[in-house]
Amino acid sequence: MKDLIKKLTEVYGPSGYEHSIRQIIRDEVRGYADEIRTNTLGSLIALKRGKGKGKKVMLAAHMDEIGVMVTHIDEKGFCRFASIGGLYPLTLLGGRVVFGNGTVGVIGMEEKHFERGKTPPLDQFFVDVGAKDKASCPVKVGDAAGFSRPFEDLGGRLVAKTMDDRVACAILIETLRKLRRCAHDVYFVFTVQEEMTLAGAGTSAYGINPDMALAVDVTDTGDTPESNHMAVALGGGPAIKVQDSGMVAHAGVKELMVRRAEEAKLPYQLEVLAGGTTDAMAIQMVREGIPTGCLSIPCRYIHSPSEMVDYGDVENSVKLLLAILSKSIEL
Amino acid sequence: MTTADGGQRSAIGAREVLLILQELSEAIGISGNEDAVRKIIADAVRDHVDELRTDTIGNLFAVKKARAAQGAKRAFKVMLAAHMDEVGLMVTGHDGNGGLRFRPVGGIDDRVLLGKVLLVGPDKVPGVIGVKPVHLLKGDEGKQVTKMDDMRIDIGALSKEEAEGLIKLGQVAAFSTRYNKVGRTATGKAFDDRAGCAVLVELLKGARFPFDLHAVFTVQEEVGLRGARVAASAVEPDCAFVLEGTICDDLPKDKDVSPTTELGKGPAISLMDRSAFADRRLVDHLIATAEKLGIPYQFKQPGIGGTDAGAITRSKAGVPTAPVSVPCRYIHSPVSRLSLDDFDNTVRLMRESLSRLTPDVLKRS
Numbered sequence: 001m002k003d004l005i006k007k008l009t010e011v012y013g014p015s016g017y018e019h020s021i022r023q024i025i026r027d028e029v030r031g032y033a034d035e036i037r038t039n040t041l042g043s044l045i046a047l048k049r050g051k052g053k054g055k056k057v058m059l060a061a062h063m064d065e066i067g068v069m070v071t072h073i074d075e076k077g078f079c080r081f082a083s084i085g086g087l088y089p090l091t092l093l094g095g096r097v098v099f100g101n102g103t104v105g106v107i108g109m110e111e112k113h114f115e116r117g118k119t120p121p122l123d124q125f126f127v128d129v130g131a132k133d134k135a136s137c138p139v140k141v142g143d144a145a146g147f148s149r150p151f152e153d154l155g156g157r158l159v160a161k162t163m164d165d166r167v168a169c170a171i172l173i174e175t176l177r178k179l180r181r182c183a184h185d186v187y188f189v190f191t192v193q194e195e196m197t198l199a200g201a202g203t204s205a206y207g208i209n210p211d212m213a214l215a216v217d218v219t220d221t222g223d224t225p226e227s228n229h230m231a232v233a234l235g236g237g238p239a240i241k242v243q244d245s246g247m248v249a250h251a252g253v254k255e256l257m258v259r260r261a262e263e264a265k266l267p268y269q270l271e272v273l274a275g276g277t278t279d280a281m282a283i284q285m286v287r288e289g290i291p292t293g294c295l296s297i298p299c300r301y302i303h304s305p306s307e308m309v310d311y312g313d314v315e316n317s318v319k320l321l322l323a324i325l326s327k328s329i330e331l
Numbered sequence: 332m333t334t335a336d337g338g339q340r341s342a343i344g345a346r347e348v349l350l351i352l353q354e355l356s357e358a359i360g361i362s363g364n365e366d367a368v369r370k371i372i373a374d375a376v377r378d379h380v381d382e383l384r385t386d387t388i389g390n391l392f393a394v395k396k397a398r399a400a401q402g403a404k405r406a407f408k409v410m411l412a413a414h415m416d417e418v419g420l421m422v423t424g425h426d427g428n429g430g431l432r433f434r435p436v437g438g439i440d441d442r443v444l445l446g447k448v449l450l451v452g453p454d455k456v457p458g459v460i461g462v463k464p465v466h467l468l469k470g471d472e473g474k475q476v477t478k479m480d481d482m483r484i485d486i487g488a489l490s491k492e493e494a495e496g497l498i499k500l501g502q503v504a505a506f507s508t509r510y511n512k513v514g515r516t517a518t519g520k521a522f523d524d525r526a527g528c529a530v531l532v533e534l535l536k537g538a539r540f541p542f543d544l545h546a547v548f549t550v551q552e553e554v555g556l557r558g559a560r561v562a563a564s565a566v567e568p569d570c571a572f573v574l575e576g577t578i579c580d581d582l583p584k585d586k587d588v589s590p591t592t593e594l595g596k597g598p599a600i601s602l603m604d605r606s607a608f609a610d611r612r613l614v615d616h617l618i619a620t621a622e623k624l625g626i627p628y629q630f631k632q633p634g635i636g637g638t639d640a641g642a643i644t645r646s647k648a649g650v651p652t653a654p655v656s657v658p659c660r661y662i663h664s665p666v667s668r669l670s671l672d673d674f675d676n677t678v679r680l681m682r683e684s685l686s687r688l689t690p691d692v693l694k695r696s
Contacts, residue, residue, distance in 0.1 A: 016608035038695060039649060040648060040650065041649035069602065069603055069633045071634060072589030072632065074588070080588050080589055082603070082633045083634065141589075141602075141633075197607055197645065198645075199608070199644055199645050200649075203645060203647070203648050206649075207649075282645075
C-alpha cells in the first residue's frame with residue numbers, strides 16, 4: 001500500500017483540476033468495481049454491489065489538493081496567485097509548485113515589505129517559473145499549481161504533500177480491493193473541490209442517496225512539541241470523529257464505528273476537531289439528511305508540503321472500514 | 332447583421348438597451364424587496380418567451396424553448412441567472428429626535444455612507460445620512476471612520492412620532508442615484524446586478540437557442556445566494572451561466588499586481604472565486620467563441636467575491652456553472668460606472684457562445 005500512497009500523493013490535482021488524479025484512481029479501481037462513472041462536477045464513483053439485503057453505503061475521500069491559482073503575470077514574468085484551499089504563508093517561501101503542464105515554479109516573497117518577526121500575508125508572495133518576461137511565461141492566468149515534493153518513507157511514518165487527502169483515496173482503493181462477503185452496495189466516491197467548497201461531496205451524495213455515509217479524511221494531532229491541545233496522536237489508531245467546526249457526527253454512525261473497532265480489537269481514538277471540517281459536513285445536509293460520520297487519519301503538518309501520517313493508522317483504517325462493511329449496518 | 336436596414340435596426344436596439352439598463356438601475360430592489368424590478372423585467376420579456384412565472388421566494392423564471400427541429404434528443408436545459416436584488420439599508424429603529432437607525436442589507440462599507448442621499452420606504456421618502464460638518468470636527472475625528480451604528484437617516488421628521496408615521500421599522504432604503512450616459516460609459520446605482528439582468532433581457536429578446544433556455548432573475552443574492560439555491564433546484568439544468576456586474580478595480584496601483592477587472596477590456600470570465608469554481612469546459616467554450624469572433628474578454632482575478640454560481644454549482648447532483656460579468660467600478664456604493672462597450676460585448680459573447688453550445692461541450696476526455 002505504500003507504493004499506492006506514493007503514487008497518489010505525487011500526482012498533480014489542485015481543486016477544480018482533478019483530471020490527472022481521477023484518471024489514475026480510475027485505473028487503480030478498474031477490475032474491482034461493478035460500475036465506474038464520473039458525475040457532472042467530476043467526482044469519480046466506483047460501485048461495488050453487495051450480495052444480499054444490505055444498505056446503500058457511501059465512502060468519500062477527496063481527490064483534490066490545496067494549491068495556487070495564477071491571478072496575474074507581471075511585466076517581468078512573475079506570477080501572482082490566489083490560494084486554492086487554506087495555505088499557510090509560513091510554509092511557502094522557497095517551496096516549489098508544479099502546474100498542470102509540468103512547469104515548475106519557486107515561491108518567492110517581496111523582500112522590501114518583509115518585517116522581521118512578522119509572517120507576510122499571501123499577497124506578498126509570488127511564483128517564479130524562471131520566465132524572462134511576461135511574453136515568455138509558460139503559464140497563464142487561471143492556471144493552477146500544487147506543491148511539488150517527493151513521498152518519503154520514514155519507516156513507521158510516511159511523509160508527502162497532499163496526504164490530505166490522497167492517503168484516504170489509497171485507503172478507499174485498498175478497502176475496495178479487499179472487500180469480500182459484503183451485503184451492502186458500497187459507493188467508493190473520490191470527490192472534487194473539497195478544499196474550496198465541498199462541492200463534490202454533497203452533489204455526489206445527492207445522486208447516490210445513501211443510507212449511511214462516511215467521509216475519510218485527515219485530522220490534526222496534539223502530539224508535537226507545544227502543540228494545541230488535541231486528544232489525537234499519530235499511531236494511536238484511526239480517529240472516529242465526534243465533532244468538528246462544521247458538523248456533529250451522527251451518533252448512531254459514530255457508535256457503530258466504535259463498536260466495530262472494539263469487536264475487531266482495532267485501536268481507535270475519538271476526535272473532536274476545533275478548526276476544520278470535511279466532506280461529511282456537506283453530505284450530512286443532502287436531501288432529507290444522511291446519517292454521516294467521519295473516519296479520520298491522524299496527520300501532522302496538514303496543509304504544508306510535508307504532511308505526516310503513521311502507516312499503522314493507515315492499515316488499521318482499512319481494517320476498520322472492512323469491519324464496518326462486512327457486518328450489518330443498523331443505526 | 333447585414334440587412335439593408337441593419338444600421339437603423341441596431342440603433343433602435345441600442346436605444347432600447349439603454350432604456351432597460353436605465354430603468355433597471357433606477358428601480359429599487361433591496362434584497363427581499365425585488366417586486367419593482369421583477370415587474371420591469373416581466374414586462375420587458377413577456378412577448379419574447381414561452382413561459383413566465385414567479386416562484387414562492389420571488390424568483391422570476393422565463394423559459395424560451397429550443398428552436399424547432401432539434402430532433403428527438405433529450406431536451407438539453409441551460410439556466411441563465413442574474414440577480415434582481417441590490418444592497419441597501421433597513422430601518423431598525425426610531426430615535427427621539429426623528430432620526431432613523433439602520434442596518435445594512437448585503438455588504439456595505441461604512442465609508443461610502445456619510446452624506447449620501449436615499450429614498451426610504453415604499454413611498455420613496457427622500458432622506459440623507461447625516462454628517463457632522465467639517466467645522467465641528469475635533470482633533471483626529473476627521474480621520475476616523477464613522478461606524479454605521481452611529482449614523483442616522485434624516486428624513487426631515489422633527490419627532491419620533493412624525494418619523495414613525497412616515498417610515499415603519501423593517502422598511503428599506505436605497506441610494507437615490509439617477510442613471511447617466513457619459514460617452515461610452517454609464518453611471519448609475521445597482522449595476523450589480525442590474526447590468527446582468529439587462530444582459531439577460533437582451534438575450535431573451537433575440538432568437539431562440541438550440542436548447543431550452545431557462546432564464547432566472549433571482550432574489551436575495553446579496554444576503555446568501557438564497558434565490559438561486561431554490562431556482563436551480565427547480566430547474567435542474569444541465570449547465571448554467573451566471574450573469575453579473577462585477578468588481579472592477581483598475582485605478583492606478585503602486586505594484587504590478589492584478590486589477591480585479593478593467594473597464595473597457597470586455598466581459599470578465601470567472602475561473603474561481605470564494606463561492607465556486609467555474610466549470611473549465613464552459614470557460615474554455617467561452618474563450619474559444621471569443622477568440623474565434625474577435626470578441627474582447629478578460630478574466631476576473633481569481634479568488635475574489637462570490638456569485639449565484641456558488642449555489643447553482645452545488646444544487647442537487649451538481650450543475651457545471653460559469654459566471655460572466657460586466658466590469659463595474661465602485662459596486663456596493665451609491666454609484667458605479669460601466670462601459671457600454673463591455674455591456675454590448677457581454678451580450679454578444681453570451682449570444683454567440685450559447686448559439687454554439689451543445690451537450691458535447693460538457694463531454695469529458
